Amino acid sequence: MIAPCWQILIAIGLDLLCGDPQWLPHPVRWIGRLALSSEVFLRRRLPPGAAGCLAVCWVLACSVGAVLLLLSLAARLHPLLADLVNIVIIYTTLAIRDLRAHALRVYAALADRDLPRARQAAAMLVGRDTEHLDESGVVRAAVESVAENTVDGVTAPLLFAFIGGAPGAIFYKAVNTLDSTYGYKNERYLRFGRCAARLDDLVNFLPARITALLVPPAAAVSGLDARGAWRIFRRDRKKHPSPNGGQIEAAVAGALRVRLGGENRYFGVPSQRPFLGDERESLQAGHILRVVRLLPAITLLATLVGVVLSHPA
Numbered sequence: 001m002i003a004p005c006w007q008i009l010i011a012i013g014l015d016l017l018c019g020d021p022q023w024l025p026h027p028v029r030w031i032g033r034l035a036l037s038s039e040v041f042l043r044r045r046l047p048p049g050a051a052g053c054l055a056v057c058w059v060l061a062c063s064v065g066a067v068l069l070l071l072s073l074a075a076r077l078h079p080l081l082a083d084l085v086n087i088v089i090i091y092t093t094l095a096i097r098d099l100r101a102h103a104l105r106v107y108a109a110l111a112d113r114d115l116p117r118a119r120q121a122a123a124m125l126v127g128r129d130t131e132h133l134d135e136s137g138v139v140r141a142a143v144e145s146v147a148e149n150t151v152d153g154v155t156a157p158l159l160f161a162f163i164g165g166a167p168g169a170i171f172y173k174a175v176n177t178l179d180s181t182y183g184y185k186n187e188r189y190l191r192f193g194r195c196a197a198r199l200d201d202l203v204n205f206l207p208a209r210i211t212a213l214l215v216p217p218a219a220a221v222s223g224l225d226a227r228g229a230w231r232i233f234r235r236d237r238k239k240h241p242s243p244n245g246g247q248i249e250a251a252v253a254g255a256l257r258v259r260l261g262g263e264n265r266y267f268g269v270p271s272q273r274p275f276l277g278d279e280r281e282s283l284q285a286g287h288i289l290r291v292v293r294l295l296p297a298i299t300l301l302a303t304l305v306g307v308v309l310s311h312p313a
Contacts, residue, residue, distance in 0.1 A: 002083040005307055008161050011090035012303065019097035027063070027092050031174050035059050035181045039192070052192035056178055056199060063174040067167045089166035093173045095153030096299055099146060103292050106142045110135060110285035125149075129265040136283040143283070144260055146291045147252040148245055152176055154295070155214070155302040156207035162306030175203045201243050208244035210305060211298065212237065215251035218297035224290060229255035232277045239274040246276060253277025255294065256287050 002010070020026065038058050042051035067089060075082035102125050109118035118138045123130045125145040133141065156176075160168040179200035182193030212233055220226035232254025233247070239261075240246025253260045257280040261273040281287070 001079055002087070004162075004165060004310070007083060007087045007165075008090060008158065008306070009303070011087050011094065011161070012096070012158075012299065014087070014091040015094040015096050017097075018091075019101065020092075020095065024092070027089065027170060028173055028177055031059060031063050031177045032181055034062060035178055039182070043192070048191040049194065052182060052189075053195040055182070055192075056195045059178055060171065060174050064167050064171050067170045071166065086166045090157070090161045090169050093157040093161070093169040095149065096295060099149050099153050100292050100295055103142050103146050103288050106138060107285050107288040107292075110138065110288075127266065129268065132265075135285070139283040139285060139287055140260060140262070142288050143252065143256065143258070143291045144249055146288075146295075147248045147260075150295065150298055151204060151208050151211045151244070151248055154299055155211040156204060158299075158302050159207050159210065159306050159309065162310040172203060175200055204244040208247045211302065212247035212251040214298050214301045214305070215248065215255055215294065218294050218301060219255035221297050222290075222293045224255040224294065225257050226255070228257055228280075236274075236276040239276060241273065250276045252291060252294070256290050257281045258283050258287055 035055065038055040042055050046054065071082050071085055074085045105121040106118050106125065109121050115135060119130045119133055122133065122138045122141045126141045128141060130138065130141060157169045157172050160172040164171065178196040182189050183197035183200060184193060215233065216226040216229040219229045229251045233251040236250040237247045240249060249260055253276045259275050259277045259279040261275040264271050264273060
């Protein structure tokens with residue numbers, strides 16, 4: 001038998017070593033396909049709001065149920081096999097290596113003064129339109145995406161894994177995937193996606209705030225502005241239209257001494273975001289390297305928090 005904490009540490013090590021190979025069947029892709037097929041089926045039979053709620057319940061039940069069934073079958077064969085399955089599933093919910101790699105591709109393109117390639121690399125990180133961004137816009141997109149995805153792809157699945165093992169981590173990723181699939185404020189998803197969006201806000205409430213609180217100590221050990229991270233977090237965290245997104249973005253803006261927010265475009269439609277942070281430094285390619293430097297420290301601190309939460313005194 002492998003202790004639960006060691007299972008999670010091994011999963012982190014696998015992610016740092018292997019990332020997300022394209023050949024590996026990934027649960028998030030299956031969850032996404034299930035979400036889309038459920039939408040098509042339920043929209044034909046129910047009003048949009050009810051169909052969206054039922055789709056969320058169905059996808060969550062199938063996702064968590066499949067993991068529980070797989071773990072049960074593995075345990076019947078051998079307890080160690082169940083531990084290994086638990087490790088692999090938790091590993092697939094993490095994105096530490098891939099998040100770093102995607103951000104560094106944006107930096108490498110900017111370092112080569114290849115703005116079109118940088119825009120294409122940024123498009124792999126963000127949902128906003130990138131084809132007309134200037135260099136500072138590309139940097140802002142990359143920094144904001146790394147900040148947000150530090151919660152979605154690192155700390156939140158880790159914390160849910162500490163609380164509920166692989167089923168807990170898959171539950172979180174299913175909620176996150178449902179929000180990514182349904183949670184758009186457009187005509188198609190305004191009613192259908194409301195349940196998914198609200199559930200994502202609820203599930204991310206604590207992880208987003210815990211992660212933001214980890215930024216100042218992570219900045220301190222990473223050579224960044226810890227005091228600025230704390231000050232801007234306290235001042236600007238509630239300015240963001242998302243109840244959770246502003247927490248980590250404000251803290252990161254303070255740590256990097258930059259201003260985030262402003263106008264984004266989605267499918268050609270402008271969306272104005274409040275500014276977070278003070279423009280003590282102009283956004284430059286080097287700020288991508290700085291935000292990437294926060295990742296290892298935040299991961300380590302989140303792991304320590306997870307150990308404490310899963311083993312209360």
